[in-house]
Amino acid sequence: MKRQLFILLLAISSVYVQGITITHGPYLCDMTTDGVTVVWTTDLQGPAWVETENTVTAEKADYYEVVAGNIVAIATLHRVRINNLKPGTKYNYRIFTKEIGLDLATLSVNYGETVASNDFSHNPLSFTTFSKDKKDISFVVLNDIHSRTDFMKELCNEVDFKALDFVCFNGDMWEWLLDENMIFDGCMDAAVEMFASEIPIVFNRGNHETRGPYAIPLINYFPTVNGTFYYQFGIGDVCFLVLDGGEDKEDSHPEYFNLAAFDSYREEESRWLEQNVVCPEFQNAKARIVFLHIPPMVSTGHGSLHLQKTLIPILNHAKIDVILSGHTHSYIYREADATSNFPTVVNSNKTYMLCTIKDGQIRVEMKGQNPLANHTHEFQIKNRK
Numbered sequence: 568m569k570r571q572l573f574i575l576l577l578a579i580s581s582v583y584v585q586g587i588t589i590t591h592g593p594y595l596c597d598m599t600t601d602g603v604t605v606v607w608t609t610d611l612q613g614p615a616w617v618e619t620e621n622t623v624t625a626e627k628a629d630y631y632e633v634v635a636g637n638i639v640a641i642a643t644l645h646r647v648r649i650n651n652l653k654p655g656t657k658y659n660y661r662i663f664t665k666e667i668g669l670d671l672a673t674l675s676v677n678y679g680e681t682v683a684s685n686d687f688s689h690n691p692l693s694f695t696t697f698s699k700d701k702k703d704i705s706f707v708v709l710n711d712i713h714s715r716t717d718f719m720k721e722l723c724n725e726v727d728f729k730a731l732d733f734v735c736f737n738g739d740m741w742e743w744l745l746d747e748n749m750i751f752d753g754c755m756d757a758a759v760e761m762f763a764s765e766i767p768i769v770f771n772r773g774n775h776e777t778r779g780p781y782a783i784p785l786i787n788y789f790p791t792v793n794g795t796f797y798y799q800f801g802i803g804d805v806c807f808l809v810l811d812g813g814e815d816k817e818d819s820h821p822e823y824f825n826l827a828a829f830d831s832y833r834e835e836e837s838r839w840l841e842q843n844v845v846c847p848e849f850q851n852a853k854a855r856i857v858f859l860h861i862p863p864m865v866s867t868g869h870g871s872l873h874l875q876k877t878l879i880p881i882l883n884h885a886k887i888d889v890i891l892s893g894h895t896h897s898y899i900y901r902e903a904d905a906t907s908n909f910p911t912v913v914n915s916n917k918t919y920m921l922c923t924i925k926d927g928q929i930r931v932e933m934k935g936q937n938p939l940a941n942h943t944h945e946f947q948i949k950n951r952k
């Protein structure tokens with residue numbers, strides 16, 4: 568009898584795997600005035616949810632990752648979209664994943680332990696939604712880290728992340744993407760340690776993030792509301808365009824092994840951009856800032872030349888205040904001229920850009936450990952409509 572009981576317990580424990588832990592995250596993506604997406608991973612699969620608490624009204628709500636009515640349960644990467652929030656409002660939040668076991672013999676589901684982040688009475692995580700009423704805006708842009716995690720931490724040593732609205736990853740944060748570990752070891756664990764559980768990431772792909780087998784699932788780690796790497800968001804009366812330059816060489820270059828189709832991708836993106844720049848949110852903004860990893864008017868590679876044909880003619884008629892780029896690994900400033908009627912600021916791979924928008928002015932400071940590498944630009948917002 569005892570032996571039978573032991574066998575039974577063994578059978579159950581093979582359905583429940585022992586314990587569950589949060590392995591990476593949480594971090595915040597795709598912040599808007601009414602929502603945000605929370606991303607984290609666990610070592611075991613299970614349904615995941617986020618509980619929020621409005622710090623003004625104390626109202627609480629739960630949000631699950633749901634696909635067409637089904638709660639996503641067989642996953643270790645959790646991406647929970649929180650919608651219908653109040654703008655400019657601080658929310659505490661808590662993440663949960665409940666271990667799940669599938670008993671194929673009985674076609675049933677068994678639940679194990681639940682893992683969670685801090686509860687609301689013990690130093691909870693929090694975020695503040697974007698607001699259309701915000702007057703002063705500040706953000707940091709990082710680019711071309713190329714998986715140098717320790718360097719990134721050192722570079723950001725003096726950044727006051729809590730004072731920022733967001734942090735933009737403006738491309739080539741990784742060297743290339745072989746697997747999930749590279750995403751976290753190469754950058755994201757450090758980002759979570761520094762800011763990303765409470766300050767949202769604006770993710771913009773660089774050409775190096777198009778490389779390796781994990782380039783395709785990368786969007787799952789940085790979900791966007793429209794499901795693409797190019798999108799738009801607004802804070803206060805400023806509109807931000809996140810544009811994807813794709814690869815920097817010809818699609819036929821031997822480095823891509825006949826696996827690149829970025830010319831047609833940029834053409835498709837330009838059709839989206841054409842539609843987007845006439846939308847009221849874009850048209851009614853007082854300032855328009857573009858993030859684009861490859862500086863189209865500075866580099867001479869195929870990617871840049873193709874961007875000059877596809878995106879630049881549209882941007883030239885879109886009253887852009889400034890383009891913020893990377894890619895060249897060196898600081899460059901290019902004035903507006905007859906070919907592009909907006910200035911371009913290129914951040915090096917040794918500095919970060921601290922950007923503040925205040926009193927009708929956009930201020931872009933390159934900051935790093937080497938004072939010689941530091942430069943500042945100020946742009947009067949022309950408030951063009």
Ligand SMILES: [Fe+2]
Nearest residue numbers: 739773774894
């Ligand atoms: Fe690059």
